[in-house]
Amino acid sequence: MVAYADQVVLLRGWRQAVMPQGSSWWAQITRLTVNESAASRRAVLTDRQVAAAEITPLPGQDYAHVPRAHDARQ
Numbered sequence: 001m002v003a004y005a006d007q008v009v010l011l012r013g014w015r016q017a018v019m020p021q022g023s024s025w026w027a028q029i030t031r032l033t034v035n036e037s038a039a040s041r042r043a044v045l046t047d048r049q050v051a052a053a054e055i056t057p058l059p060g061q062d063y064a065h066v067p068r069a070h071d072a073r074q
Helices: none
Strands: 002-004 007-019 022-036 041-051 068-072
Touching: 002 022
Parallel strands: 007 068
Antiparallel strands: 002 007, 007 022, 022 041
16 A cells, blocks of 8 residues: 555556666556445546656555566667
8 A cells, every 4th residue: 555646545566667768667556436326335446557756655564565567668
């Protein structure tokens, strides 16, 4: 779990994009949203990829086992 845009979200993985002009790290996150209407409740998972700089680690979390992928593009 990490913080993103003032919400706690699931960190699914890190991705490093390597390009001729340099490299950058991206976070793959999933957010759970519960939509409630008069008739029902519905949970929706939303996947996003955001710049790693936009992520805030949460105290007490161990990120050692979060998958890392390296994407080299020429």
